[in-house]
Amino acid sequence: MLRSWSQLTLAFLSCCCSAVADVGDFAPCLQFFYSSWPPKGLPGTPICQRYNNNYQFATLYSRPRRSPWFSAYVYTVPTGKRPSSSWKFEPQLAHPEANGNMIPFPPGPLDQNVVESQAVNPDYINSSYTRGHLNPSSHHHTHEGRSSTFTLTNVVPQKCGSNDGPWENLEQTVNQTLAAYCLGQAYVVTGVIPYRSDEHWLRNHRVAVPEYMWSAYCCPKYNDSLPDHLKTHFPTYAAVGRNDPNSTEEIVPVNKTVKKAFRGYDVREMALETLEMYLKDRFSSVIRVFYQSCSASD
DSSP, X not given: OOOOHHHHHHHHHHHHTTSOOOBSOXXXXXXXSGGGOOOBSOOSEEEEEEETTEEEEEEEEETTTTEEEEEEEEEXXXXXXXXXXXXXXXXXXXXXXXXXXXXXXOSSSOOHHHHHHSOOHHHHTTSSOEEEESSOGGGOSXXXXXXXXXXXXXXXXXXXXXXXXXXXXXXXXXXXXXXXXXXXXXXXXXXXXXXXXXXXXXXXXOSEEOSEEEEEEEOSSBOSOOOGGGTTSXXXXXXXXXXXXXXXXXXXXXXXXXXGGGTTOOEEEEOHHHHHXXXXXXXXXXXXXXXGGGTSOO
């Protein structure tokens, strides 16, 4: 007979409770930040995302929103196809004594501690939103690294017109640019911008929907022979994408000539300083994404 999800979760915790905690402190995973320096200015719960006993990336999580503010990772040239991975959750958000590894959602009734602490699969069903990766599987070399991105603590509600359109194009462009011209490690941070007022939620009012998504990278060592159109893309680069076709156009203008399915989901490239200006305006706090704007020597 299949055991319930609660029984499976408790069994997992009982055999792994001696593990070091990976929620509440970025100290175990500072390697995913340039100069071991996490972005400053945003409140939230740090998560060192661990899969198969290996740290894969870092996330700043918002418990009230049941979604991340940002995920940070080191880009590696990808190989292989997108994995058919099962969606996972972070057990320590629900049970502080749990093992630090993310685990797949077991079958059976939902553990209510998990339901209260984070998003679960039913939140997205029939919601009109996709599960939008902040740390995309396509930016990782190993199968384990790609599989680790399929955790609901790394995704936000993202409209299909963004996820399958301009935002996917941005991820591919960053992929090609870093693979071709970044000579050392490339540090990427991808996050969200909430609505200025009247927070938007999935249909069950549990998971907050962002108005915009943003991404920035820091590549301090790069090829000097850059083509002209990429000379402003190093050592830093940033972009903001629309997640609501009805948003105003102060941050990202709308290209009305694009295919209708993708109209209103435009992505605007910008300097890191410009991104931080928009983040400061929306969060009413000074936000710094990279240590010394990625200008410090290693």
